[in-house]
Amino acid sequence: MLGPGKADLLEGIRETGSIAAAGRKMSMSYKRAWSLVEEMNHAFKEPLVASARGGSKGGGAHLTNAGEAVLAHYREIIALTETACADRISAIQGMLLDMSGEK
Amino acid sequence: MLGPGKADLLEGIRETGSIAAAGRKMSMSYKRAWSLVEEMNHAFKEPLVASARGGSKGGGAHLTNAGEAVLAHYREIIALTETACADRISAIQGMLLDMSGEK
Numbered sequence: 382m383l384g385p386g387k388a389d390l391l392e393g394i395r396e397t398g399s400i401a402a403a404g405r406k407m408s409m410s411y412k413r414a415w416s417l418v419e420e421m422n423h424a425f426k427e428p429l430v431a432s433a434r435g436g437s438k439g440g441g442a443h444l445t446n447a448g449e450a451v452l453a454h455y456r457e458i459i460a461l462t463e464t465a466c467a468d469r470i471s472a473i474q475g476m477l478l479d480m481s482g483e484k
Numbered sequence: 485m486l487g488p489g490k491a492d493l494l495e496g497i498r499e500t501g502s503i504a505a506a507g508r509k510m511s512m513s514y515k516r517a518w519s520l521v522e523e524m525n526h527a528f529k530e531p532l533v534a535s536a537r538g539g540s541k542g543g544g545a546h547l548t549n550a551g552e553a554v555l556a557h558y559r560e561i562i563a564l565t566e567t568a569c570a571d572r573i574s575a576i577q578g579m580l581l582d583m584s585g586e587k
């Protein structure tokens with residue numbers, strides 16, 4: 382339902398106010414970016430992204446309250462995981478061969 | 485380097501004392517199980533699995549101290565992630581359509 386790609390796309394829409402611009406930042410086609418947005422909007426009870434095609438504002442887009450909430454929860458999950466597991470991940474990495482400089 | 489499949493294989497070797505038996509429990513071919521074990525043994529500074537082909541014990545296998553440690557760290561990472569993120573994961577799930585009964 383939500384992974385790093387979709388989360389970054391939401392973040393990009395939040396920053397640029399445009400689905401197309403958010404997609405471009407990720408080297409994603411306009412079609413692909415729209416398709417991911419529609420997928421997310423259909424998967425959730427409320428749409429995560431609201432967009433206006435054409436008009437004076439020329440197709441702007443923004444995150445809805447639901448979109449802001451989902452993005453915040455997602456970012457927090459990543460941060461909590463990294464914090465909670467940092468020592469264990471380091472311990473395993475320290476046991477691996479040839480991991481110097483790698484993550 | 486390590487995901488649910490390899491972790492379960494280590495767990496199976498720990499329980500059964502046999503690479504073949506551990507693989508069978510996971511519907512994995514003997515060849516595939518051995519190949520995963522060799523991959524792990526080569527990726528880490530010390531082998532995770534020690535095995536004796538043939539002999540009176542007939543090809544038994546067991547986790548080394550390094551294998552026990554890696555498995556324990558891995559299990560702890562999964563448990564910590566689930567604990568740390570439970571509320572956030574629930575929050576996102578509650579916003580999804582048609583997720584009743586699913587994880």
